[in-house]
Amino acid sequence: MIAGITVNTQKFSSLDQWLDWQQLLHPAEIELGLERVQQVWLALGALPLADTIITVAGTNGKGSSIAYLEAIYTAAGYKVGSFTSPHLHSYTERIRVNGEAVSEQKICHAFQRIDLAREEISLTYFEFATLAALDIFSSHSLDIVLLEVGLGGRLDAVNIIDAHAVLLTSIGIDHVDWLGATRELIGAEKAGVMRAGQVLVCADPSPPESVKIKAQQLNLSICLAEQDYLIQSSELAWSWIPNSVLYSETKPLHSLPFPIMRGAKQLHNSASVIAMVMRLYQQHPVPIDAIRIGLQAAKVVGRFEVIPGPVTWVFDVAHNIDSTQALADNLRDMSCSGTTRALFSVLQDKDMLNIMEVITDSIEQWFVCPIEAARGRSFETIESEFEALKLHNTNQNFQTTYLFRDINAALEAIVSESVVGDRVVVFGSFILVAKVMSLYQAVYFAK
Secondary structure, eight states: OOSSOOOOSOSOSSHHHHHHHHHHHSSOSOOOOSHHHHHHHHHHTOOOOEEEEEEEESSBSHHHHHHHHHHHHHHTTOOEEEEOOOOSSOGGGGEEETTEEOOHHHHHHHHHHHHHHHTTOOOOHHHHHHHHHHHHHTTSOEEEEEEEOSSSSTTSGGGGSOOSEEEEOBOOSOOHHHHOSSHHHHHHHHGGGOOTTOEEEEOOSSOOHHHHHHHHHTTOOEEEBTTTEEEEEOSSOEEEEEOSGGGTTOOOEEEEOOOSSOSHHHHHHHHHHHHHHHHTTTTSOOOHHHHHHHHHHOOOTTSSEEEOSSSEEEEEOOOSHHHHHHHHHHHHTSOOSSOEEEEEOOBTTSOHHHHHHTTGGGOSEEEEOOOOSTTBOOHHHHHHHHHHHHHHOOOHHHHSEEEOSSHHHHHHHHHHHOOTTOEEEEESOHHHHHHHHHHHHHHHTTO
């Protein structure tokens, strides 16, 4: 394999064809490990990506944090590349340059280069995406590249890149089949993205000891939320306050607008992003006006996205216990005069009943269906789980549950039941949220 790969012919003529082929190429949907993807990246040339690379890892808040970083640095005039996953509506959402999704043509060109470089090496769908993002970024002379870890950290494809800085968001229980069933085990996996000499910010005020131990081993100064920086908020604005020697030359930032993305967690996400921006200030100075603009510009589809109307619709990709707890908190802070119904489903590897437990006081009726996906829960599995739940749980809200064999039927039913003043909450999976939005947005929300 040689680094200077020239593409003369395309294996496929469209992005959809490439993606369909990729899903059949590798025997497993998820295979953690760096060796295969590292070999292909080296074959592609492993060209420099940017002056500064920031890797974002954690359980929840990664996509929002990348959006804030992207919006702030773009507003400050820097050239920024961003890689996130998964996407909701279009694959091109995953790879952006200066806030704009790259074209399908560019992604197809990158896929062709990767396919030539890999020779007989098998790659997963996510590994193709990661390599495509890196290949595209290497051709754009960027100042800053933002990389979102897909799963865990230590063995995630993104970790073939030695980042200059790491932002760890919240660390909770998720993907236990791959990462372990405790915060300590999961924290150790996520801490695997750390390197000696990095700037390290942790948005979790109480990270697992495994994270702290890894930082100590690498002699990293870990910047912790609620210790090294503070939030002071009023009704109309908020302030970011440096609170340790890590910010000895940093002044407080006052009169900041609240993020346009709704929910209490977004204030904490944006504060950790500012903590990172201030830690990197010497390399990339950012005026306070760029921070203000970024807070108001950053937006990610499906993060407590509220669409008002006769019936209020709330879309949220919450799919684990911690993110669902945040959704429950947001719903409690939001008035609703009528009935709140949930259109809900999760993948097979998720803790469905405990996810429902943390939000059930905010949901009066459940409309539940399977998801058509490789890791989807079957209708029969859902049915048996609910029967057991009703037998052992006295919460009346759990007793009002309707099961459907597909998303279309569940959506039709929940629309039929909802009247003026009611609220519909769609959550549990990126796949579910994307499907419902695409099915019904043009018809129902336009009324």
